[in-house]
Amino acid sequence: MSLVILILILLGGGLLAIFAQRMNEDMPRWVSLATIVLALVYLLGVVSNLPVEPLTIADAGSSWLIHLKLEWIPRFGISFELAMDGLSLLLVVLTLLLGLIAVSSSWSEINFKQGLFQANLLWTLAGVTGVFLAMDLFLFFLFWEVMLIPMYLLIAIWGHENKAYAAMKFFIFTQFSGLLMLISIVILAWQASLANGSYSYSYFDLLGTTLNAKLEFWVMLGFFLAFTVKLPSFPFHTWLPDAHTQAPTAGSVLLAGILLKTGAYGLLRICIPLFPNASMEFAPIAMALGAAGVIYGAVLAFAQSDFKRLVAYSSVSHMGFVLLGLYAWNTLALQGAVMQMVAHGVSTAALFMMAGAIQQRLHTRDMHKMGGLWHNAPRMGACALFFALASLGLPGLGNFVAEFLVLIGLFAVQPWITAVAALGMVGAAIYALWMMQLAFQGKPIENREFADFGRREMATMAAMMVALVWLGLYPQPVLDIAQPVLDSLQNIVPSLVSEAPTADIAGVNL
Amino acid sequence: MMETLFYLAAVIALSATILALTRANAAHALIYLILSLLAVAVLFFLMGAPFAAALEILIYAGAIMVLFVFVIMMLNLGKSGEELERSGLHARNWIIPGIMATLLFVELMYAVEQTSSLTSGTAVSPKEVGLELFGPYVLAVELASMLLLAGLVGAYHLGRRFIVRSGSDD
Amino acid sequence: MGGLQIPLEHVQVLAALLFSCGFLGLMLRRNIIFMLMSLEVMLNAAALAFVAAGARWGQADGQIIFLLILAVAAAEISVGLGLVLQIQRRFKTLDMDTANRLRG
């Protein structure tokens, strides 16, 4: 039940936030903060009280920590099934932590309908948490939609100048791809029922369903599209810059920090294990898309003059690494992908927070109207520098560990794609430093009133910096949590490479 | 002789209808329409449906057409409306509707069974109709009453606004 | 009193003709009053076909359907004419080409 309670805490907190506004304008954010802290404490309490040795399960082959299954619509074999393993745990913790960051970043930014704002924020968190925990595909789809609608509202109501367009674009992209996924889910369950004799939407029952090759490919494609639109991968990424740019800071933080991860999570948990053969066939294309995303995102990030758009494109570039890592499907690359999810969540959230802070002070996101901000706000400049360096993959910070692991894992599979993707590291250097140059360096504008970061902002930033340094220098705890999950996934799908990879590296290269 | 009367009435019904629908003046058209309805009533009678013939005269030619008359009188269409109607009856405006109507007619002709069969010649009395009506068709009667009630309420609603609040805009 | 024995097709041809004329009027006329008249003609034509068919078998059903049609016609025309009044008031015209608020 603990997982249900976790989701209920978030949903209930949202309702409470709406009512809290009647009491006091400031109440909702306190409610929101308290809710997330409560959820976090509760989750950690549950995890630490697990009967098994923390985070590793002796039971051979199973990496699950908590499992709950309730009847829901037995007529169609739909059940309310939640489960958690190390991967879900990592991502849920990341979700809640970034939730805190998002509340902090919206502390003084939102000035109307506070209650509804915080409620939407909490409901998004609840939806995302549900996505990470749902083990019934129907329920998964439900949560998939649940996280979408509050996010849409966050952009559409509290967004910036072009919010209607951005919100609608976000909604149409994700909704349409979600529809494809629903079709795929239903086809899959139907096909499985033909084989098993009874309907079931449970992930565990559907694992190992064999479809004929052609059908498997199309069904896989439905899932793949849903997840890569969310990821987002080139060329399905175009909703992202608009949505990120127009969303309020907290919305951007949530979008970049965790909503994108649901796509990666879906690929890792659902798309590849359920359709190993089709994925194997599709892996080269997926990897090519990933590499294209890495390069394309980096080039376009450089081309932007809008701070938030730049960060948004850098997300496209970074998530390309995740796609690469997932389809390389060896332990190193998968660990890298998981690591990238966490590290990118933190670093990009921080950059969006930075953008939000600048916009709040200067009322513009155009970097050509900034310049020399370091002079006015050295603390902010130092933070920006830190996260720009994290973004370009400076060793010693989390993003580097992630990218390096992805690439080193990928190299064993696809050396040429690795070489292309590695160019993304050069691209990252170009755009990240260009951002620093435009916004923080150069000649400061005379007589500009510009407040530096205050205590609340510095505390948030410092927390994220510590997190990134920790991830960069001692990532082992995260790796250890994810390892049993990746092992069990790799038991299901041993490899996505059809032929022995290493034998021909020399031949391929020269 | 009676058959001749039948075909005469048929010709009258058709020609009166055509005339009614080509008049520019609404009042004239209405007179022709009443004529057409009366001719149809004759047809009914001749086919052995006296009850239908009576209702045709009473309700169609009587009540409904009188309603039209009232409305036309209330609206006071005048010359300009007439001019407009006349201009609408240009030859070129006839083309598409004409083609359409002809096509429809041709199709309906195909639909008419070719096997020549005569009407029975037996008259169906109002009593039989009444028995049938409140026997197997009682549900239809209820539906019709409901429809009439709806029509009544609708007409009242529309008309009331016209009458009571005619001064105000909307 | 007996009825006349007439080929059914003849009546049906007449009904079809009347129906087509009604349609023609509906398509041709711009004045809503004429359109309503055309509708009456079409309903009447349908009624004629039913009555004729009833007479073919000597059954009452044809006349009953006629009655129902009559009810429909009455309800339709009462509402229709109410609408005519409203249209006249709002648009100051009965020309349905001018009163084209339904344009998409």
Added chain:
Amino acid sequence: MNTLSLIPALPLFSAILLMVSAGRLPKQISAILGVGSVGLSALCVAMVAMGFMADGQVREITLWTWIAIEDFTPAIAFYVDGLTIVMMSVITGVGFLIHLYSVEFMASDESFSRYFAYMNLFVAAMLLLVMADNLLLLYMGWEGVGVCSYLLVGFWYRDPDNGQAARKAFVVTRVGDTAMALGLFLLFTELGTLDIQPLMAAANSQWQVGGTLPVLATALLLGGALGKSAQLPLHTWLPDAMAGPTPVSALIHAATMVTAGVYLIARTHELFLLAPATLEAVAWLGLATLLLAAFAALAQNDIKRILAYSTISQIGYMFLALGVGAFSAGIFHLMTHAFFKALLFLAAGAVIHCLHHEHNIFRMGGLRTRLPVVFASFLIGSAALAALPFTSGFYSKDSILLAAWSLPDIGPTLWAGGLLGALLTAIYSFRLVFVVFFGEANTEPDKQAGWKMAVPLIILCVLAAAGGWISQPLDDVFPAQGHDVVHVIEYIGIAVPLIGLLLAYLLFLGKQLSLSSLTESSMGKALQDFWLKGWRIDDLYHNLLVRPFTGFARLCRNEPVDLFYNSIAGALRWSHRSLSSIQTGELRWYATSMVFGLIVLVAIMLRNAS
């Protein structure tokens, strides 16, 4: 805590402290922190070095496991052998002197503590680089020094040109770093480890000399080395990097960071020995770079750019040494170069400092008497640079040329090229001395160098002059290399720099020889301009790489992929419009369409009935 781990930790902690304090500390405390930490670190190095001299034991320490996934287990671990000791000594020793010098040089700068934070961070990263026991940790230091270089070149951020130079430095080296990262991937994929010593052992046992894989792997590593060490074709960032404060140039862009590439190749020399083709390429690239940079140095006017080109040129010598297999000669030159080039930069910095930030040598002149300490330093530095006999540079360069000569086949060509380079070196270094310190005074110095500047200069003078007698503990690291001493070659080696000196004297001081006929001709002017702009390689890259990139970026700026999605939206909108246009609002039109529908329906029914 272990002395070994203290060495990089001290500057690192100091850097963190200075950053967190964010300029709130008084300047004196910042200075004490910044200089003191490096000084303590240097003391630790000295202790370790003495211990090493005593027992010759390689020192290793593992702090913690960084990442452990299956076989991939790089640790935060240090490995200190003779090569590392040499590098550490140079970094902390020269680094300490430069830090001390900076206290005075930067005294009036508002971002004093930020400067020392970056400098300390750099020292920490550089130490990490040389002490790393695995290539991943080395890569961390490698990138770390790159970032610090970026930060320090762009230290005066208000001038966008400095930012440009800083970014160029970082991005160009990043290109090389990317190649190096690929090299690491290849090494790990093939050999299953990144720990340097096991890696070398595995390579020696699994790979054959001249095989494809070693060549490929070393070529990729070489890419990284070329970028970091500013060798052809990735050398273009270094002259621009002179935008930073002069002590930065001395520390990063002369003494330490730019020699990281040399260190990398020396550290992985066993791999390179497996790939003779790469090694030969190293030699040729080194030679090409040293000549090219020497010619470019001849034509520069900016005192720091001359030194920058000379740095590139000298690192070319080191690469030449590595390429011909004379690793210890290369490292020897690395060390002596660190001494005399740091000295030259610091002296140049003193000149610039005293002449209110004047960089153009033709607006200096006659400073011999006005800045005697600086003049002496510069003279000794130039002499070492030009490899005049018995200076430190002489010994190192001589052993390189000797090693080149003794190589079969290509040896004499390399030797001749190196010799030409030596001649040019002597000419341009004494051109600098003669123009700046002799002749008529053009600008009056407004202040004198204080003791914090003078002391480092004097110590470096001693090192530059006498550094040739320092013996390096490298015998256990590199394979022994004995060559026959050919006396003729030695004599030529001694004579050439002297000829260069003479030529420089005749050309720039005595004016007995005049180049005016040459430089006045259009050909000469063009050549001079060509060299001034560094063989126009910058322009080449600008047109070949930068412009296509920015052009492409500008082209894609508004998201071309959206064209596709917008076309879908457009098609929908068009169909919406065309569908709604049939909603005319005319009742008759609706009636007609209904009739049409009726006709069609009836037709279908009839068809089905028949």
